[in-house]
Amino acid sequence: MDDDWLSTGETAEILGVSRQHVADLCDRGDLPSIRIGTHRRIRRASLARLVAPQLTRNQEKSLWLHRAVLGALMMDPVTVLQSAQDNIDRWKTAHRPDGKSVQYLNQWSAIIDGGVDQLAAVLTGTDELSCELRQNSPFASILADEQRQQVLRSFQQHWRQEHGAERAA
Structure with a gap:
């Protein structure tokens, strides 16, 4: 068996659960598997989808937009970083200094100061903080x-294919 497939024991070890729990996940359909004789095999990719954080539709849409921003950042970092910092400076004057919005803007400033690699990680991260920061993004005008509009059309097509038409609305 090649490296793309895992046994229930290997899967259980990765997840830190019992083999029976892995079998239960497979039986419920939460973890797709195949049977080879009496043995189950689980694709590595299926396991990765199970343990990956599940983004909401809005979080995933924001991720797609920020991936496009990352493309612009890679082509012209000076202009993109300056535009984002200008937005931060302007928006800070419109909010209470002790408010949550200013806290997000300060976090963005620190990330921008950390360099392009740190910024790229937040623009494309699926962790809770990255998702939260993207909802308060200074990259609106990039x-x-x-x-x-093209990114949004592509995202909508992706969402329909990956998540089903009933959830695309």
Whole structure:
């Protein structure tokens, strides 16, 4: 068996659970598997999907937009970073200094100061903090309207294919 497939024992070890729990996950359909004789085999990719954080539709849409921002950042980092910092500076004057919005803006400033690699990790991260920060993004003006609309169309098509038409609305 190649490296793409795992036994229930290997899967249980990775998850830190019992083999029976893995079998239960497979029986419920929560973890797709195949049977080879009396043995179950689980694709590594299926296991990765099970343990990966599940993003909401809005979080995933924001992730797609920020991946496009990352493309712009890679092509012209000076302009993109300056535009984001200008937005931060301008928006800080519109909010209470002790408010949550300013806290997010300060976090963005620190991330920008940390360099392009740190910024790229937040722009494309699926962890809770990255998702939260993207909802308060200083990169609103980076993409041209046509680019933004194209990303949103691509995302909608992706969502329908990956998550089913009933959830795409």
